[in-house]
Amino acid sequence: MPSVNKIKYLKSLHLQKFRNEYREFIVEGPKMVSEAIGSDFDLTGIFGLSSWAGRTRDIPISLQKRIEIVTPAELARISYFKTPNEVLATVKIPEISINEHIFNDLVLMLSTISDPGNLGTIVRVADWFGIKHIICSPDSVDVYNPKVVQATMGSIFRVNVYYKDLQEVLSGLPQNLPVFGAFLEGNNIYKETLPGKGIVIIGNESHGIDEQLKPFIPNKIFIPSFSGGAESLNASVATAIICSEFRRNNY
């Protein structure tokens, strides 16, 4: 049974301020905990119902001793969600920084993505398309926000997400690395020749790509609409179609 202080600590991790301070985040539910266990991430604690703990034979013994049994009422207190899902775990936030070698493949840049579901889905999409690195503007939603974590469906353990001033990164890119951005006035993506490496910038759900980044984006692309009415696509949907277009050329 976790102590009162422990419960207080776990609840504090619902907030970005405390995640940044303690460098830990929470993952919830058997699937996410199992993904965390199978990942390179450092799992620091597991809090599960006894019903869940009865089904943990495939958990390494070194981690078994980190399991603390909680009651449904305790789980409800420490869970971020209305409907807690049997178990949650604390995981160390990885200390990663951008290395030039990441630009040998396709890299996503997100300019002020603010919806947690969108960011989580984008991480999942990136994982599907084998994109290992996402650079977010510092004002984007925190990838360790519980809603984002859940929406990644485990892909958070396979994709590196950095927060960095995008102008700074774009200024220091390797020469000749192509930079693409999604714009309403861009070229029809279906007719473009898309490379196997480069940067793809996705804009905010309502305001698109930050004005200040535009000078860095020689390649403006656009997903053509076949409708008279629809004004835009959801940011994660647009990202998925763009990633699919880049990868289909290199399959």
Added chain:
Amino acid sequence: MPSVNKIKYLKSLHLQKFRNEYREFIVEGPKMVSEAIGSDFDLTGIFGLSSWAGRTRDIPISLQKRIEIVTPAELARISYFKTPNEVLATVKIPEISINEHIFNDLVLMLSTISDPGNLGTIVRVADWFGIKHIICSPDSVDVYNPKVVQATMGSIFRVNVYYKDLQEVLSGLPQNLPVFGAFLEGNNIYKETLPGKGIVIIGNESHGIDEQLKPFIPNKIFIPSFSGGAESLNASVATAIICSEFRRNNY
């Protein structure tokens, strides 16, 4: 000011049971209300804050008289959402039925889509790609659910959504109409020749396409993964990539 009975009525429309009974649904926020006004749908009532009502010059006079001013407290009572957005309107559910001519274009079929956000995003994606008709299995989430309506971002007014036994529809299709379905064991969609018309079936978020529909699907397709880890794509994301693939061939 709406009467107590009116408020009770509006709140009842949050539930599918009463939407089915009264054949009306609710749209919320200035953008959605404005989309409803510009659509072919029959708008039966508008309930807005006085701040919103001060900006209604572009609303036709015939509709102006349907506006009832509500207080923020009243709006909070009738709104489905935690953060009500200035105005909501009641709209008649269109009485539509499947006509054979709809099969002269691409038609989506959804097998037990249960997440409201997914259905709303799929309707928006369909609208973007000029797909005018979606047939849902009767156990799919209701498209007039407030969360679905909002996620369509107005596309609900441009896409016809039917609820019908899919086996029955598939049994009665025009001869030679190609039927496609997304399956893990399907063919690489990037290498298929995709027609300008036909049926595309999307499965449930966890369980895929209903077993009973499989005999009707000669064309199994699959979005290839470039990752070792990701197990699946979100249903709306997969739909978007598939629709993009069908349309890119015919652009």
